[in-house]
Amino acid sequence: MNINDVILKTVSKAVVLIILTFGIYLFLSGHNQPGGGFIGGLVIASAFVLMFLSYDSETVSEALPIDFKKLSALGVLLAMLSGVAPMFFGGAFLSQSFGYFDLPIFGKTELATVTVFEAGIALTVVGVVVNIILSISEDE
Amino acid sequence: MSLLIIAILIPFIATALIPLIHNRIGTLHIGWLVLLIPTALFVIFALQIPVISNGDTLIQTINWIPSVGINFVAYLDGLSLIMALLITGMGSLVVLYSIYYLSASDSFPHFYAYLLLFMGAMLGIVLSDNLLVLYIFWELTSISSFLLIAFWYHRKNSRYGAQKSLLITFFGGLGMLAGFLMLHSMTETFSIRETLSVIGQYTDHTLFYPAMFLVLLGAFTKSAQFPFHIWLPDAMEAPTPVSAYLHSATMVKAGLYLVARFTPIFGGTAEWFWTVTLVGLVTLLWGAFCAVRQTDLKALLAYSTISQLGLIMSLFGMGSAAMYFGDGEQGAFYGLAIFAALFHMVNHSTFKGALFMVVGIVDHQVGTRDIRRLGGLMSFLPITFTFAVIGSFSMAGLPFFNGFLSKEMFFTASVNAIGLPVFGDSAWGLLIPAIAWVASVFTFVYCMIIVFRTFFGRPQLKKLDRKPVEPSLGMLISPAILCVLIVGLFFVPNLLGDHLLRPALNGIIPGISGAAPHISAWHGFNTELFMTFGIIIVGTLLFLTFRSWYKIYLLQPPGWTFTALYNSYLKDLKRVSNWITTHYMTGHLPAYFAYIFIFFIATAGGALIFTGALSIDLTADSPISFYEGMLVTAMAIAAVSILFAKSRLTAILLNGVLGFSIAIFFVLFRAPDLALTQLVIETVTTVLFLLCFNFLPEWAKEDSAKRIKIRNAVIAISAGITVTLIGLTVNSGQSFESISGYFENSYELAGGDNIVNAILGDFRAFDTLLESLVLFIAGLGVYTLIRLKLGKGPEKDEHK
Numbered sequence: 001m002n003i004n005d006v007i008l009k010t011v012s013k014a015v016v017l018i019i020l021t022f023g024i025y026l027f028l029s030g031h032n033q034p035g036g037g038f039i040g041g042l043v044i045a046s047a048f049v050l051m052f053l054s055y056d057s058e059t060v061s062e063a064l065p066i067d068f069k070k071l072s073a074l075g076v077l078l079a080m081l082s083g084v085a086p087m088f089f090g091g092a093f094l095s096q097s098f099g100y101f102d103l104p105i106f107g108k109t110e111l112a113t114v115t116v117f118e119a120g121i122a123l124t125v126v127g128v129v130v131n132i133i134l135s136i137s138e139d140e
Numbered sequence: 141m142s143l144l145i146i147a148i149l150i151p152f153i154a155t156a157l158i159p160l161i162h163n164r165i166g167t168l169h170i171g172w173l174v175l176l177i178p179t180a181l182f183v184i185f186a187l188q189i190p191v192i193s194n195g196d197t198l199i200q201t202i203n204w205i206p207s208v209g210i211n212f213v214a215y216l217d218g219l220s221l222i223m224a225l226l227i228t229g230m231g232s233l234v235v236l237y238s239i240y241y242l243s244a245s246d247s248f249p250h251f252y253a254y255l256l257l258f259m260g261a262m263l264g265i266v267l268s269d270n271l272l273v274l275y276i277f278w279e280l281t282s283i284s285s286f287l288l289i290a291f292w293y294h295r296k297n298s299r300y301g302a303q304k305s306l307l308i309t310f311f312g313g314l315g316m317l318a319g320f321l322m323l324h325s326m327t328e329t330f331s332i333r334e335t336l337s338v339i340g341q342y343t344d345h346t347l348f349y350p351a352m353f354l355v356l357l358g359a360f361t362k363s364a365q366f367p368f369h370i371w372l373p374d375a376m377e378a379p380t381p382v383s384a385y386l387h388s389a390t391m392v393k394a395g396l397y398l399v400a401r402f403t404p405i406f407g408g409t410a411e412w413f414w415t416v417t418l419v420g421l422v423t424l425l426w427g428a429f430c431a432v433r434q435t436d437l438k439a440l441l442a443y444s445t446i447s448q449l450g451l452i453m454s455l456f457g458m459g460s461a462a463m464y465f466g467d468g469e470q471g472a473f474y475g476l477a478i479f480a481a482l483f484h485m486v487n488h489s490t491f492k493g494a495l496f497m498v499v500g501i502v503d504h505q506v507g508t509r510d511i512r513r514l515g516g517l518m519s520f521l522p523i524t525f526t527f528a529v530i531g532s533f534s535m536a537g538l539p540f541f542n543g544f545l546s547k548e549m550f551f552t553a554s555v556n557a558i559g560l561p562v563f564g565d566s567a568w569g570l571l572i573p574a575i576a577w578v579a580s581v582f583t584f585v586y587c588m589i590i591v592f593r594t595f596f597g598r599p600q601l602k603k604l605d606r607k608p609v610e611p612s613l614g615m616l617i618s619p620a621i622l623c624v625l626i627v628g629l630f631f632v633p634n635l636l637g638d639h640l641l642r643p644a645l646n647g648i649i650p651g652i653s654g655a656a657p658h659i660s661a662w663h664g665f666n667t668e669l670f671m672t673f674g675i676i677i678v679g680t681l682l683f684l685t686f687r688s689w690y691k692i693y694l695l696q697p698p699g700w701t702f703t704a705l706y707n708s709y710l711k712d713l714k715r716v717s718n719w720i721t722t723h724y725m726t727g728h729l730p731a732y733f734a735y736i737f738i739f740f741i742a743t744a745g746g747a748l749i750f751t752g753a754l755s756i757d758l759t760a761d762s763p764i765s766f767y768e769g770m771l772v773t774a775m776a777i778a779a780v781s782i783l784f785a786k787s788r789l790t791a792i793l794l795n796g797v798l799g800f801s802i803a804i805f806f807v808l809f810r811a812p813d814l815a816l817t818q819l820v821i822e823t824v825t826t827v828l829f830l831l832c833f834n835f836l837p838e839w840a841k842e843d844s845a846k847r848i849k850i851r852n853a854v855i856a857i858s859a860g861i862t863v864t865l866i867g868l869t870v871n872s873g874q875s876f877e878s879i880s881g882y883f884e885n886s887y888e889l890a891g892g893d894n895i896v897n898a899i900l901g902d903f904r905a906f907d908t909l910l911e912s913l914v915l916f917i918a919g920l921g922v923y924t925l926i927r928l929k930l931g932k933g934p935e936k937d938e939h940k
Contacts, residue, residue, distance in 0.1 A: 026816075030894060030897045031891070031892040031893070031894060031897060032892055032893035032894055033893070033894060034812040034813045034816060034894065034896075035813070035816075035894070035897070036813070036894070036896070036897040036900065036901070037900075037901070038817065038900070039813065039816055039817050039820065042817065042820040042821065042824065043820055045824065046820055046823055046824055049824065049827055053827065069919075069920070069923065072915075072916050072919055072920075073916065075912065075916070076912055076913055076916045079908075079909055079912055080909065083905070083909060087202050087203060087204060087212070088202070090203065091203065092203045092204065092205060092206050092207070093203075093204050093205055093906075094905040094906055094909065096890065096901065096902045096905065098890070098891030098892075099891075110891055112890075112891055112892070114890070114892070114897075114901040114902055114905075117901055117905060117908075117909075118897075118901050120912070121901075121908060121912050124912045124915060124916055125912075125915065127916075127919065128915050128916060128918070128919035129824060129919075131919050131922075131923055132828075132919055132922045132923070133824075133827060133828060133831060135922055135923045135926045135927065136828065136831045136832060136922070136926065137831045139835070139926050
């Protein structure tokens with residue numbers, strides 16, 4: 001894709017950052033508010049898609065050397081392993097746990113293992129969505 | 141302490157590490173690092189011998205899916221220990237041998253990763269107490285065997301052999317899974333030990349015998365029993381260390397292990413006794429008979445392995461009679477057969493492992509293993525020759541080698557089986573020693589062929605690729621250790637018998653240790669000894685007159701083999717499935733949609749009607765507000781307009797109207813998660829459409845026949861009605877009690893306020909995990925379909 005559009009390029013530089021931040025915010029807030037791994041991953045993926053839309057894929061690949069196929073595989077693996085981990089502590093496969101900790105800056109914070117699982121889902125979603133769009137766009 | 145579970149996991153972890161480290165170890169052969177794993181595991185298991193031989197067992201549990209009774213339970217008793225020692229001990233020797241056997245052009249990381257994968261899976265089989273976990277490991281060994289047979293995948297025969305072994309062992313494995321599920325539906329447990337304690341109540345159950353035969357199907361296919369033996373000769377396309385390890389010493393013994401494990405469950409019935417014994421005996425005879433005619437040394441060893449596996453199988457069959465007689469003198473009398481089976485299983489691993497390594501050395505050093513080109517190698521390969529003599533004579537059952545002891549016990553057991561009053565009359569019983577004797581004669585003949593055709597006679601150096609010399613020392617270490625064991629076990633068999641075989645026998649049939657005899661080489665002049673004399677005399681005569689009776693093999697018509705049957709079946713399968721596929725895969729998208737919707741209407745709509753779930757109750761619904769009504773009207777207009785759209789762009793835009801309206805609905809009904817997801821999905825879909833636009837053909841006006849248009853309209857409207865009915869039924873249905881109350885406690889149960897996410901990530905995380913897996917596979921599918929460009933250009937020639 002070679003769209004020579006200065007406005008789009010300039011705007012997307014700023015917007016991508018906002019979308020990425022929003023995506024990460026959605027991912028982290030998912031425990032108690034709307035959001036979560038799937039939607040967070042989708043939003044982050046759409047930020048990448050916007051980058052690929054406004055610049056050509058070679059430029060983006062140079063600036064962002066991520067193999068999205070491997071990223072999606074990594075996501076599935078992470079989700080799977082996060083399910084295996086509790087088995088070594090006497091829990092069943094995929095059982096999650098949570099606790100409340102006093103952290104230096106954040107104060108009393110809830111930490112939950114489900115975050116690891118959700119991170120795996122998010123990575124899978126980002127990898128798969130960007131990978132599909134890239135493969136179709138690069139098809140001759 | 142979870143020593144056993146760690147022992148199973150170590151090979152898997154190492155498999156994952158190999159690709160990461162193989163580039164970082166410089167010139168060091170990766171085999172040396174791999175060698176540490178089986179050796180360490182062997183030591184770990186060897187340290188358990190004192191515990192186990194005291195009669196104790198180890199059991200360690202990790203919960204997996206406890207709600208449905210699937211747990212990772214590792215259980216170590218005598219039987220598991222003997223198998224674990226074989227797996228790790230032979231594994232160490234084979235890895236050591238392979239370091240010198242493989243050539244520099246082979247891909248070491250692949251080879252050792254597959255080998256370790258196999259080792260872990262095999263340990264998993266013998267240590268699992270849970271049937272479903274056992275099944276998973278069972279299929280993993282089939283997969284790793286497939287990968288190893290196809291290691292030299294550029295050869296057509298390797299790929300053929302790999303596919304054949306996979307298809308046959310998977311066929312049996314699936315049967316076995318069905319058997320396990322039947323067992324579970326009877327006993328309601330997946331644990332082998334618990335099944336054992338309750339199976340007595342279910343012997344009259346209708347599923348008892350189907351379960352038995354299905355489990356046996358798994359065991360017979362895996363252990364290459366007649367008529368499923370045909371995959372093993374083709375598996376010889378694998379590198380020789382693999383043949384020595386998987387296809388003679390360990391994997392093919394998984395079926396024997398299964399039969400031994402299930403003897404206390406199914407044993408004691410006449411069906412089990414005769415099925416296992418007869419299948420074993422037929423395999424023994426047919427394998428030995430076929431081995432004699434082979435000209436390829438590895439094929440000969442393959443048939444000999446089939447035959448020896450049949451021997452052990454028949455011993456397990458005869459020994460199962462001990463279950464009928466129970467813990468008494470008679471039980472001990474027949475239990476001897478199981479003891480002999482275990483003993484021969486160990487012995488077979490030693491002598492067959494040594495022989496495979498010998499053949500590997502011959503192949504490696506002179507470039508052929510065809511006995512028509514070999515001969516007179518004794519003076520060139522004196523050390524290898526010694527190993528060959530020790531291995532072959534042990535297999536033939538000659539004295540001063542361990543094979544003699546177990547062979548004599550085999551004859552004892554077969555003679556004992558004559559007088560089995562409960563399982564048929566004694567005329568049938570007489571068949572057992574008769575077949576055993578005839579098969580042993582052929583065994584003797586092929587053992588002599590290995591030694592004399594290869595190492596005696598006139599050397600034919602011109603026919604060889606290279607001048608024969610002894611290989612490097614490293615290649616000789618492993619067969620040397622095995623040969624020491626072969627001879628050593630003859631002189632001190634009771635060391636093995638007391639510490640390993642007796643506990644193993646106890647593990648199979650508890651409380652029958654009386655059957656474990658003191659092994660001794662000399663019993664006086666009894667029937668068994670005269671049987672051996674007869675074998676030596678007749679066998680020698682047959683070997684010397686081989687040319688005059690060779691024509692007997694030509695009696696079998698060439699097309700009348702099980703392999704031919706398998707090939708034609710495979711061909712027909714391909715033809716028929718091709719025919720079916722070309723008839724419904726029209727390449728026409730509306731047709732595919734029609735299939736999907738018809739199926740949906742039939743199943744979902746049918747379920748609604750036939751289960752009586754259909755109920756429409758609008759009284760409790762809230763009134764439709766003006767705003768909602770407007771939105772619905774807009775959506776309806778957009779949906780209908782799509783049908784009349786003139787260009788593709790219009791259709792896509794109208795489709796977008798639908799998508800965004802749904803998002804607004806989610807906002808109205810206070811589902812911000814869904815609204816957000818819907819919006820982003822719509823955005824990404826739009827980008828996808830933009831990308832695809834280039835590739836799509838012209839938006840052609842549909843001018844199909846009226847009949848087809850009406851048919852499509854009927855399908856579309858029915859699908860719409862079905863969805864509407866489902867929606868209304870769900871809202872007013874009384875078929876199930878609502879479970880939403882459970883999820884409302886998400887803050888206490890999962891620590892989160894967001895119920896949607898608590899369901900996705902915690903309560904129903906398994907669904908989410910599998911969905912992400914599906915998503916991942918779909919992504920890979922899109923990628924490969926686009927990159928592969930199937931159907932464009934000439935088909936690539938696979939069969940170079």
